[in-house]
Amino acid sequence: MSTVTKKPVPRIEELWVKNYRALRDLQLKKLTPLTVFLGPNGNGKSTIFDVFAFLSECFSVGLRKAWDKRGRFRELRTRGADGPIVFRLKYREKPKTPIITYHLSATSGSSNFQVLNRLAVEELESWFLGDVEALHAAYPHV
Numbered sequence: 001m002s003t004v005t006k007k008p009v010p011r012i013e014e015l016w017v018k019n020y021r022a023l024r025d026l027q028l029k030k031l032t033p034l035t036v037f038l039g040p041n042g043n044g045k046s047t048i049f050d051v052f053a054f055l056s057e058c059f060s061v062g063l064r065k066a067w068d069k070r071g072r073f074r075e076l077r078t079r080g081a082d083g084p085i086v087f088r089l090k091y092r093e094k095p096k097t098p099i100i101t102y103h104l105s106a107t108s109g110s111s112n113f114q115v116l117n118r119l120a121v122e123e124l125e126s127w128f129l130g131d132v133e134a135l136h137a138a139y140p141h142v
Helices: 044-058 064-069 070-076 123-127 132-138
Strands: 011-020 023-029 085-092 100-106 113-120
Touching: 011 044, 023 044, 044 064, 044 085, 044 100
Parallel strands: none
Antiparallel strands: 011 023, 011 085, 085 100, 100 113
């Protein structure tokens, strides 16, 4: 009889979206494995799911294709909003591991995006208890 090993599932802990469609400034913290969104029509519930689809497409088909599919900046920024469209996603690969932060920011008139894909250094440093050499050995890109 074989034993089935259950792999841990990455868990999203926080999402911040600014100036994306109906989401002028949304912060979701302490997300649970089952999170329910309730509200009247037009308040952004479906847009939250589009945020996850957009971020998924950024990794699978590339940022430019995901962006172009949705109509670029003018179509995506919240009407009447100033400033960039911002996405920040924090998650853990496994329980009790450092939080990984993805940050994407896009501004009007720019063909470039500011993309930060990094581990939160302050959390990693505390995880390694100040052992900076171990930190850089484990995560040389930080």
